[in-house]
Amino acid sequence: MSETFQFRLLASDGGARRGEITMPRGTIRTPAFMPVGTGGTVKAMYMDQVRELGADIILGNTYHLMLRPGAERVARLGGLHDFARWPYPILTDSGGFQVMSLAALRKLDERGVTFKSHIDGVKYDMTPERSIEIQGLLDSDIQMQLDECIRLPAERDDVERAMELSLRWADRCKAAFGDQPGKAMFGIVQGGDVPDLRVRSAQALAAMDLKGYAVGGLAVGEPQAVMLEMLEAVCPVLPAEKPRYLMGVGTPDDMLKSVARGIDMFDCVMPTRAGRHGLAYTRFGKINLRNARHADDPRPLDAESDCPAARDYSRAYLHHLVRSGEALGGMLLTWNNLAYYQRLMQGARDAIEAGRYGNYVAQTQAGWERGDLPAL
């Protein structure tokens, strides 16, 4: 741990980086996957389990938390760490992405965005300054600038306008955040699927000397190749000595390929959401427990896993729980999925240190391609 936010590069292998963020609430080993704790809970998990799986940091959603229970309330209760019983680092998004995707009656201008809550229709006003204020009330360790994330496909002019606005908001967020040595505020590279706009965004943010950089507005439906092309354009422009966070990504394959291109941090709802829908991420690929082939299968998801959810429960039982809509089905599959995501990242970290990252990716992908165990 450290009194100040610091990032150290420990090793690299091609474009892949093995690093470490140290800050007062703990150390974050990178590449890192951050489980999503939208409303102050990683759905269907106890925080103790999330920690035991190896998570160094979780993500909280500013939009959800500002609506319910409310940022001022969380602050009165001692901050999000006490509230949710997670004493380790927390990263919060700015709220911008969910305002764009969930809220009603959005009105966006230079100043910020007004919108109505999707829960109760109450009107809110979000500016760069207010976003940082809310993240401060939550006592977030890594805060994100407010940005405008536009839907793709979009006209170049619109992409450019949103990217430029996001840069001006980054400036305002930096000023609002001020000097907080133990915490960090990250800028967000925008620019849609236009490489030269992405590069301009990254250059302008790099010049602001922020503590870290996110790449936003990807994994929103575009082909994986487009996402990787953007990373190839952006990462070389970002300063090597700062952490890089690819927002909202992704599948295990997305993450391995993004690490190869220089990304250090990820968050995604996939492992938690898929777990609630009967899907298991494993070294054999993605397994749908709802499928009838599992109904009589006494084998666990993965006998060699050290996660109890993967190792100790039969596929037949998991199938039964999923088909019956039992809460335990979502609990076990979410547990399995977060375990798999954390082990994937641990494997990546080990491989980068050993200089065999390409080999690790190839072996992992080969496992997915071989597919699930043959049916009994």
Add this chain to the structure above:
Amino acid sequence: MSETFQFRLLASDGGARRGEITMPRGTIRTPAFMPVGTGGTVKAMYMDQVRELGADIILGNTYHLMLRPGAERVARLGGLHDFARWPYPILTDSGGFQVMSLAALRKLDERGVTFKSHIDGVKYDMTPERSIEIQGLLDSDIQMQLDECIRLPAERDDVERAMELSLRWADRCKAAFGDQPGKAMFGIVQGGDVPDLRVRSAQALAAMDLKGYAVGGLAVGEPQAVMLEMLEAVCPVLPAEKPRYLMGVGTPDDMLKSVARGIDMFDCVMPTRAGRHGLAYTRFGKINLRNARHADDPRPLDAESDCPAARDYSRAYLHHLVRSGEALGGMLLTWNNLAYYQRLMQGARDAIEAGRYGNYVAQTQAGWERGDLPAL
């Protein structure tokens, strides 16, 4: 543990009994509360937690399990204990009660009952022999006779007919169960709210020399006083050296008063169901976490509890989870509730041994009557 099913009375205090069932899969300390694991899962709980709370036995529902995943399938998978990862004793009901309350197109005659599944409309045939066969396929340790449980209020003639039919079915179940020294088949006292019919039922069952006796058809909406009156009529007729199980009961108060009248075993969905609906059972009474008074309350449900769910999470957080419909809300409140039920029974067992059961009931009731902590 024991190779054979045995019940020993260890102490008594007035009508209250402290006993112990020993059988191959474990020892059941009585008075005992059995968490309900309807479809092979105690909803929103890991079996390890259920065990840690002090449960010696859980209940499985024959009706649910025969429909899904199916009794023959559970048998092929090694029985319910392996399937659900609960290696300790399991009691199963006969399926009769749920057939009457959940299934469609019931047709009941001397032979048994036919019905259609509430899940997929498939037609099933249930006889006393088939119920015992299914419970055997599940490898249930304590099996229940098939009975007819009629809705109250009802005419005396109808109550009497159903009670007499249940006695004939008890005979057939006893024959079907045969000689299984490590397991038990319990008869079920019926007779509605008519004391003399209850007594006749209990006498006839006592004469069959079964290994244990249940009291069924109560806690179905009648006043508590009626339920207690039936127990006062029935318990003196039942053999003292056999365990007595009051089916589907009940509230903490129901259980304490029933123990005083000679009941040894209980099951009820209340702690689990209430937990999923934002209600917490505590020594301060029942607390509705949905209530706005908890929104800013940093205190736990009960700082003196040794259950983490009661001790470590703020009411404000629980309120937030419940209001947001988060799975963790149901997980934590179910955990709290089952912990409270188990501690209530542990308290009863200790008090009976110490000859201060009346005092224990009075103190516990006084705590409920004082009510919850004053609002902050």
